[in-house]
Every structure is written in C-alpha cells, then in structure tokens.
Amino acid sequence: xxxxxxxxxxxxxxxxxxxxxxxxxxxxxxxxxxxxxxxxxxxxxxxxxxxxxxxxxxxxxxxxxxxxxxxxxxxxxxxxxxxxxxxxxxxxxxxxxxxxxxxxxxxxxxxxxxxxxxxxxxxxxxxxxxxxxxxxxxxxxxxxxxxxxxxxxxxxxxxxxxxxxxxxxx
Amino acid sequence: xxxxxxxxxxxxxxxxxxxxxxxxxxxxxxxxxxxxxxxxxxxxxxxxxxxxxxxxxxxxxxxxxxxxxxxxxxxxxxxxxxxxxxxxxxxxxxxxxxxxxxxxxxxxxxxxxxxxxxxxxxxxxxxxxxxxxxxxxxxxxxxxxxxxxxxxxxxxxxxxxxxxxxxxxx
Numbered sequence: 354x355x356x357x358x359x360x361x362x363x364x365x366x367x368x369x370x371x372x373x374x375x376x377x378x379x380x381x382x383x384x385x386x387x388x389x390x391x392x393x394x395x396x397x398x399x400x401x402x403x404x405x406x407x408x409x410x411x412x413x414x415x416x417x418x419x420x421x422x423x424x425x426x427x428x429x430x431x432x433x434x435x436x437x438x439x440x441x442x443x444x445x446x447x448x449x450x451x452x453x454x455x456x457x458x459x460x461x462x463x464x465x466x467x468x469x470x471x472x473x474x475x476x477x478x479x480x481x482x483x484x485x486x487x488x489x490x491x492x493x494x495x496x497x498x499x500x501x502x503x504x505x506x507x508x509x510x511x512x513x514x515x516x517x518x519x520x521x522x523x
Numbered sequence: 524x525x526x527x528x529x530x531x532x533x534x535x536x537x538x539x540x541x542x543x544x545x546x547x548x549x550x551x552x553x554x555x556x557x558x559x560x561x562x563x564x565x566x567x568x569x570x571x572x573x574x575x576x577x578x579x580x581x582x583x584x585x586x587x588x589x590x591x592x593x594x595x596x597x598x599x600x601x602x603x604x605x606x607x608x609x610x611x612x613x614x615x616x617x618x619x620x621x622x623x624x625x626x627x628x629x630x631x632x633x634x635x636x637x638x639x640x641x642x643x644x645x646x647x648x649x650x651x652x653x654x655x656x657x658x659x660x661x662x663x664x665x666x667x668x669x670x671x672x673x674x675x676x677x678x679x680x681x682x683x684x685x686x687x688x689x690x691x692x693x
Contacts, residue, residue, distance in 0.1 A: 354527050354628035355549070358621050359556045374692055378683065379525070385677045386529045387620060388635050398683050402693075405686035438637070446616030447635070450557060451528050454624070458524035465558050465617070467608070481688040507555045513548065513568050516575035518651040522544055523572075 357458055362502040364462025365417040367495030372422050374400065376459060377494060381424060383455030384448035390440035395432040396448050397486055399425040408479050413472040413491065417464065420493030424452065425468075425476070431485040445489040452492055462497045465490055527628055532672040534632025535587040537665030542592050544570065546629060547664060551594060553625030554618035560610035565602040566618050567656055569595040578649050583642040583661065587634065590663030594622065595638075595646070601655040615659040622662055632667045635660055 381398045389395060401409050402422045409425070410416055416423070426449050428441035449465055456463035468476060468488040476488045515522050551568045559565060571579050572592045579595070580586055586593070596619050598611035619635055626633035638646060638658040646658045685692050 354524060355553055355625055357524050358553045358625065361556070361558075363558055374685075378680075381683055382678045383525055383528045385679060385682070386531070388531075388533055388623065390637070394677070394679075396682065399688070399690075400683065400685050400692075402686065440637075442612075443616050446613050447620040450617040450620040451624075453558065454621075455525055455528065467560070467610075480684075480686075483688060486688070507564070508552045509555060509564075510548075512555070512566065513551055513570065514650075515544075515570050516572060516650075518569070518653060518656070520569075522570075 357454060360504055361454060361457040363464040364497055365464055366498040367417065367419045367421065367462060367493070368498045370421065370496045372461065372494055376461065377422060377424060379459065380452050380455045380494065384452040387444065387447035387451045389444035389447065391434040393432045393434045393440065393444065395429045395441035395444045397427040397429050399427065399480055401425055409476060409491070412475040412479065413468055415469070416466045416491060417493055419498065420495040422495070423491055423493040425491050426489045427482065428487045428489045429485065430487065442489060449490050449492065456494055461494055463492050463494045465492060527624060530674055531624060531627040533634040534667055535634055536668040537587065537589045537591065537632060537663070538668045540591065540666045542631065542664055542666070546631065547592060547594060549629065550622050550625045550664065554596070554622040557614065557617035557621045559614035559617065561604040563602045563604045563610065563614065565599045565611035565614045567597040567599050569597065569650055571595055579646060579661070582645040582649065583638055585639070586636045586661060587663055589668065590665040592665070593661055593663040595658055596660045596662065597652065598657045598659045599655065600657065612659060619660050619662065626664055631664055633662050633664045635662060
C-alpha cells in the first residue's frame with residue numbers, strides 16, 4: 354500500500370487507447386469506500402467521453418486534452434448532514450484520492466484537476482446537474498504516454514511537530 | 524490496493540497499547556505523498572500525546588478518548604499558490620485519506636475527525652501555531668479494541684452518470 358501511495362504520480366499525457374466503463378466503474382467504486390462526514394457519502398460521479406468531454410474541456414480549460422475519458426466528481430449538498438461545514442467537499446476529496454490510488458493500482462494514469470468557479474455554472478448546465486449537485490473535481494483517466502515520472506523524495510521531517518509547534522520528538 | 528481501500532473502517536475504540544513515533548512518522552510520510560494544488564504541499568502535522576492530547580480533547584470533544592496518540596493535520600496557508608480557492612484544505616484532505624489508508628495497511632485503526640470552528644482558536648493557542656497555519660482534521664491512531672467493523676456494500680451504481688445527469692452507460 355505505501356509503495357502504491359508513494360509511486361502514484363499526476364499523469365497529464367495519455368496514449369490514444371480506450372479505457373472501458375468497467376475500468377472507470379472500478380475506480381469509482383474505490384471512491385465510494387472513502388470515509389465521509391457522518392457516513393453521508395455526499396458524492397455523485399459523471400463519466401465524460403466524446404462530445405460531453407469535449408464540451409467540458411471547452412468550459413474548463415485547465416485539463417489535459419488527450420485523455421480518452423474522465424470522471425467528474427460532484428458534491429451532493431442534498432446529502433450533507435452538517436450544514437455550513439462544507440463536508441460534501443471533504444467527502445469528495447477523500448473519494449477523489451481513493452480514485453487516484455485505484456487508477457494507479459490498475460496501471461492507469463490520472464490527475465486531480467480543479468473545476469474553476471467561473472466554469473461551474475456552464476458545467477452544471479451542460480450536464481443538467483440538479484440543484485445541490487456541484488462539480489467538485491475532474492479526473493482524466495487513461496493509459497500513460499511515455500515513462501511515468503520519477504518518485505521524488507517528499508518526506509520532510511520539518512513538517513512534523515510534537516505536542517506543540519516545532520516541538521521535538523520525545 | 525482496492526482490498527485495502529474497501530476494508531478500511533473508521534476506528535473509534537482503541538486498546539491501551541502504545542503507538543510509537545516511528546509508526547506515526549510512517550503514516551505521516553504517506554500523507555506527504557498526496558497530490559496537492561500546484562505541488563504546494565500546504566500541510567503541517569502535529570503529533571499529540573499525553574497532556575497535549577488531553578488538552579486537545581478538552582477543546583474539541585468529538586474525538587474518541589481512548590487513542591494513545593493522534594495526528595493533527597494543519598492547513599498551511601502560507602504555502603498556498605492559488606489564493607481564495609482553499610486549496611490547502613484539499614491538499615490536507617488528500618493527505619488525510621492517504622494517512623488513514625497507511626494506518627490501515629499497518630494494521631492500526633484511525634478515524635478522520637473534524638476540528639470544529641469553535642475550537643480552532645483554542646487549539647491554535649494551545650499548540651502555538653503560527654499565523655496561516657490552521658487546524659484541519661485530527662486523526663486518532665491506535666490498535667483496534669475488539670473486532671473491526673464488517674465491510675458494508677458501498678458500491679451504488681445510481682450515483683454514476685454517463686455524459687449527463689442520469690445518463691445511462693453506453
């Protein structure tokens with residue numbers, strides 16, 4: 354597990370090879386096993402391909418264009434149990450991280466991309482999302498194009514504190 | 524990987540058995556391999572034990588009291604690259620999920636608990652957090668007390684849409 358966590362990289366270049374709905378479904382399943390506030394599971398998922406994917410990319414231009422498919426993770430505020438705490442976003446963030454790991458475990462590349470506030474209304478209209486369901490993040494999924502990035506050293510003990518800020522290990 | 528993702532459960536009852544700093548450090552390391560917005564890695568971690576842990580529990584009472592230790596994940600806004608998008612919280616959420624999975628992979632129990640807004644000032648003062656560093660979530664870590672919860676069925680195909688809301692699989 355820790356090896357998979359450490360070797361996951363954000364993938365932004367994809368080969369022109371299809372990714373089936375079963376693959377995407379398995380990735381989404383991993384998302385559904387994320388923890389959520391009060392087990393509210395305040396998430397929805399929209400698989401985007403073809404024309405819908407193209408329209409999404411036109412509305413929110415920060416996304417690598419070469420992925421054959423992607424998963425839009427949406428916060429479902431109608432399921433939130435604790436109003437005003439934005440727990441749907443936290444549920445979706447945990448689900449998104451599970452999905453990135455699951456894609457990697459399946460040998461697929463993926464990346465967490467933001468849905469900008471300026472694009473949210475357009476995406477909502479494009480996909481016909483109902484009230485309370487808001488685009489949260491978009492995960493392009495595909496096969497790697499070229500070598501995977503090297504694993505950098507990310508462990509930084511200066512970010513770990515003990516019992517107080519800059520407190521030393523006992 | 525998918526098995527570990529599916530068998531992770533939120534653990535709230537712990538045995539009275541110590542968890543060493545090396546264990547916690549390995550869990551935090553997994554957190555540091557989470558993706559972050561523009562690779563900003565806007566996180567800090569405070570390990571809490573003993574008196575500091577007791578004071579934390581007094582300030583933020585939603586946390587299981589039997590854990591021998593815990594990790595306070597803090598959002599470091601001084602590292603945010605995109606102001607106003609609350610990316611530090613997303614970085615921390617991804618890191619938190621990695622940490623829950625890493626704890627589970629090591630046979631330890633853990634749970635994502637909220638730091639309530641009403642407790643944040645007190646926790647900040649208690650730990651001497653500098654400006655821009657905000658408590659985000661607290662993860663008690665320990666050994667399971669009793670059996671782990673069963674794995675529920677969480678996969679719900681009604682939450683998966685294709686190319687539009689309630690669009691069917693092609």
